[in-house]
Amino acid sequence: MTMKKRTLSLNFQRCIPLFLVVFFTFVTINPVVGQDLRSKANPEQTIFVWGSDINKKFIQYVVDLTNKPDPRICFLPTASADSKESIEYWESICKNLSIDPYICKVWVSSKTDTIPFEDILLSMDAIVVGGGNTLNMMAIWKAQAIDKILQKALKKGIILAGGSAGSICWFENGVSDSRPVDISIVDxxxxxxxxxCPHYEEKERKELFHRKILNKEIKAGYACDDLSGLLFKNGKFVEAVSKNExxxxxxxxxKRGKLEIEKLQSEFLVNKDALSKSDYEVIEINKGITECLSENQxxxxxxxxxFIKRVTKEDKLNEVLNSTRIMDILVYDHSLAAVINKREYDFYCVSLFYKHDNVWHSAGEDIGDTPVEAEISFRERAKMHMTRLNEKYQ
Structure with missing residues (x-):
């Protein structure tokens, strides 16, 4: 090496420490760039689970987790043996969601023009696993090395999600009906x-889960009723969500030979374009119609x-009046009201009324399984109802 080349080499080596100082200083004083670089090197590992098979509200939650306008989301129906019914249901859900949907079937033949599982799954923003037989699904995944692909996906920052069998699969083990006759613990x-434990409201599953934890045969764990879900990030619980109360x-x-059950506070799932709580007035009633009739209304x-008198047959009127209870009245923009009421068959109606010429007119009904779902139905559809009714009366 000539003296000139040696000088250049030494100067370059002296510059390396200076360059590193400048680089790390820049990253430190510029948190946006620093955070971006760190997140790419060590992406957040996100898993979202719920108690039953796939449904629209939970898939929308997965969409929101991606923070992308049209995320690539793949449905993995292995637990149902890639059944036509589960795939058709997935497709029906996707029609009304802003996603780029995919399906990864594992019941395939190498003679067909199939894409390798890894190429499909590792190109997604999220992967959703459907319900079915957990035990069979796990065996197939291991035989096809899908278990290793899913681990790569998690480390890459791809969101993993699913309900029922699609919940158990992400944990060490869980309560499953995968084996004949009796429910059991499946890895x-x-x-x-x-x-x-998904489907936690089912007595047999709940009792087995409690017994196994109490006897320390399995670790402490998380349970979900059918319409509730749990979000985990980097292996830690973050949030519980639910469709109703x-x-x-x-x-x-x-602990100390006793079972401890902690009910987790849930956020109710509501569409993004729904009314916020501050957008409408709530008038609490919680009285039967007959009681309301005897008071100033x-x-x-x-x-x-x-409205009730008009739509009820005369011979049934007293029965309906005695069995109907007004829970709350919700008023939006002083011209749209929803009377949440409980009818004789224990379902909740959202009876809508529109104010025109200073008179409240009946404007149709929606149904909710619970008071919260009834209110959510109103919040999600109020703007649509207002547009429709304004066009009708103007």
Whole structure:
């Protein structure tokens, strides 16, 4: 090496420490760039699970987790043996969601023009696993090395999700009906270091889960009723969500020989374009119609009672009046009202009324399984109802 080349080499080596100082200083004082670089090197590992098979509200939650306008989301129906019914249901859900949907079938022949599982799954923003036979699904995944692909996906930052069998699979183990006759504990992939029990409202599953934890045969774990879900990030519980107040999630452990069951506070799932709580007034009633008739009524209550009398046969009127209970009245923009009421068959109606010429007119009904679902139905559809009714009366 000549003296000139040696000088250049030494100068370059002296510059390296200076360059590193400048680089790390820039990253430190510029948190946006620093955070971006760190997130790419060590992406967040996200898993979302719920208690039953796939449904639209939970898939929308997965879409929101991606923070992308049209995320690539792949449905993995292995647990149902790639059944036509589960695939058709997935396709029906996707029609009304802003996603780029895919399906990864594993019941394939190498003679067909199939794309390798890894190429499909590792190109996604999220992967959703459907319900079915957990035990069979795990065996197939291991035979096809899909378990290893899913681990790569998680480390890459691809969101993993699913309900029922699609919930158990991410945990160390969980309560499953995969074997004949009796429910049992089935091993999962162990991405989450806990046990799991979907369909927790079912007595047999709940009792087995409690017994196994109490006897320390399985680790402490998380349970979900059918319409509730849990979000985990980097292996830690972050948030519980639910479609209504009757479905909840729980953390269950054993301490000093006693079972401890913690009910987790849930956020209710509501569409992004729904009314916020501050957009409408809530008038609490919680009285039967007959009780309301004996008191001074507001105009909306009077309109509701008139509506009930008009749509009920005369020989059934007393029965309906005695069995109907007004829970709350919701008023939006002073011209759209929803009377949430409980009817004789224990379902909740959202009876809509529109104010025109200073008179409340009946404007149709929606149904909710619970008071919360009834209110959510109103919040999600109020703007649509207002547009329709304004066009009708103007």
């Amino acid at each position: 999962g992939l162990g991405f989450l270091p806990y046990s799991n 009757l479905n909840n999630s729980y953390y269950i452990t054993s 507001n105009d909306i209550t009077k309109a509701f009672v008139s």
